Amino acid sequence: MNVDIQRQMETGQQPEDPDICRWASAAFLGDNQDTEMTVRIVDEAESAQLNQTYRHKPGPTNVLSFPFENPPGVSLPLLGDVVICAPVVAREAGQQQKPPQAHWAHMVVHGTLHLQGYDHIAEKDAEQMEHLEVDILRQLGFSNPYEPIETNERRSIE
Numbered sequence: 001m002n003v004d005i006q007r008q009m010e011t012g013q014q015p016e017d018p019d020i021c022r023w024a025s026a027a028f029l030g031d032n033q034d035t036e037m038t039v040r041i042v043d044e045a046e047s048a049q050l051n052q053t054y055r056h057k058p059g060p061t062n063v064l065s066f067p068f069e070n071p072p073g074v075s076l077p078l079l080g081d082v083v084i085c086a087p088v089v090a091r092e093a094g095q096q097q098k099p100p101q102a103h104w105a106h107m108v109v110h111g112t113l114h115l116q117g118y119d120h121i122a123e124k125d126a127e128q129m130e131h132l133e134v135d136i137l138r139q140l141g142f143s144n145p146y147e148p149i150e151t152n153e154r155r156s157i158e
Contacts, residue, residue, distance in 0.1 A: 001025040001033060006040040013090045014041060015104045023105045026136050027112035028079070037079040037115060039108060047085035062088045063107045065114035082111030098145070102137075106145040109136050 003021045007014070020039050028035065042050075047060035054064070067080040084107050093103040113129055120126035134144045 001028045002036040004036065004038045006038060008040065008042040008046055009086055011086050011090065013093075013100045014086055015101060019101070019105070020108055023108040023140060024082075024112045026140055027109040027132075029113075029116055030079075032077050035077045035079050037112065038081040039111075040081060040083045041086050042083055044085060044087050047083065047088065050083060060085045060088050062092060063111045063114075065111045067115045067117070079112075080115040082108065082115065084108070084111065102142045102145065105137060105140060105142050106133065109133055109140075 001021075001024060003024045005017050005020055024037060024039060028037075044060040047064070048058070050064055051057050051059065051061045054066070055061075062085055064083040065080065066083070068076070068078040070076055070078075084104075089103055089107055090100060092098075093100045096103070110129075110133060113132060118125070118129040118132065120129050130146060134146065137143070137145060
């Protein structure tokens, strides 16, 4: 798995490139190791613009995924793009009382699974995707991101 990391902004809480690559590779369930994807780290303005344009929802969001669709008759090993909003991820980590690294790993894994066709719209699909996320994150040394720390409320990812 080849991961191109683009940083529109730099903050002290962003993970290092090798960590992002390791997390994305762990979430890649395909066989072709030549597969490529992009992880782009953005500010709230770019996230809000992309969220409005492609999801028709106002404001920034933590992670967006844009799967690559091969044109007819063309086969390229491109998975797509994951766009992560650094300020939103930092804010959520604090609100959810999670280590920032753990939340970043979750966003990379979550976005990479979306690129492979997993989603959480239907309850059955959400359970399958959540189970994969928890398993991948556990293998990476992180705890279950859906287990509440102080309440019984289930956290959500947009």
